[in-house]
Amino acid sequence: MEKIKMTTPLVEMDGDEMTRILWKMIKDELLLPFIDLNTEYYDLGLEKRNATNDQITVDAAEAAKKYGVAVKCATITPNAARMEEYDLKEMWKSPNGTIRAILDGTVFRVPIIVKGIEPYVKTWKKPITVARHAYGDVYKATEIKVPGPGKCELVYTGTDGTEIRETVHEFKEAGIAQGMHNLESSVESFARSCFSYAVSQKQDLWFATKDTISKKYDHYFKDTFQEIYEKEYKEEFERLGIEYFYTLIDDAVARVVKSEGGYIWACKNYDGDVMSDLIATAFGSLAMMTSVLVSPHGYFEYEAAHGTVQRHYYKHLKGEETSTNSMATIFAWSGALRKRGELDKNEALINFADKLEEASLKTIEAGKMTKDLALITTLENPAVLSSESFIKEIRNTLEELLHAV
Structure with missing residues (x-):
């Protein structure tokens, strides 16, 4: 069948660790064979964020404002251990927090319901x-370590010189303090x-x-x-x-x-x-939830709401087989493609997104699933698939659905 054309790009934000591996598998198996994929690509992997002093995250968010629709892979928000592991210049802020601050809006998260779970x-x-x-x-908070006894204050100084001052705490010893805003x-x-x-x-x-x-x-x-x-x-x-x-x-x-x-x-x-x-x-599972940021300015950013699946990534690096659930990432792509189709009045793209989700659900309902779901399913004798095999089974079901049209 002829590949589906896209008239406008969507913004693609790649990520980290095991979800980055799944990202490529999904594109190779479930998207590129069927769509003439048109994306503006940004690598939000931690190494690239570090190399660009996190400017690439800002650039990706600005691109989302330009094109209206973005799809994002899970990314690492570094802590002290990640600072050392990745030899970071500094402890970069959450990419999600940066992107949400630029786009504004509300994140709507809905569980993916499937028979047998x-x-x-x-x-x-x-x-x-x-x-x-x-x-x-807390995601835009300013924090300080209080070194010892003293007064911590919250102070507002208006542009007209008006001042509001409140004591946070009279410290008798060392501690911590945090200031939040909205x-x-x-x-x-x-x-x-x-x-x-x-x-x-x-x-x-x-x-x-x-x-x-x-x-x-x-x-x-x-x-x-x-x-x-x-x-x-x-x-x-x-x-x-x-x-x-x-x-x-x-x-x-x-x-x-x-x-x-x-x-x-x-x-x-x-x-x-x-x-x-x-x-x-x-x-059922953290990997069974859709997530979309809806901005009042007309921007939409679809993502997997879970983390980068670090433990599976380390197994993958050792050459060991993993069984990582890719449903949330697949639905991030389907959601973004559907919205792109709706905005561009591209019925073929909308239909493909619907079929991709249907194929994903049908695969699980047929008893073919990743380990996290196999442990809790009510279906008898489920087939526990590897990360890659699960995506390939979805492709088989997707091809059947597309050819049935």
């Missing part, structure tokens, strides 16, 4: 979408993204923070959501018969575990980071 929480019948704010908080425009766009998504999905929206403790910072989020809901979305929610409500994060956790799913759970940046991993794992 049952949620650990028995009441869950429908997917739970986690809407994660994509700017600020922006009015970003919090408002987060709220609108969540409400708009709830309307498009016709699902209830929950929002949870800890305003009883954080009486200014978290309360600001709570008040912003409520004001925008009342002014802009209440009538539409009532017309659709869906609900918006706010609750404390600890109450939300209890509600989630007792629910049947089928709603959107909006969280601040850190809460969303943690809770989306919890939701993904409880539905």
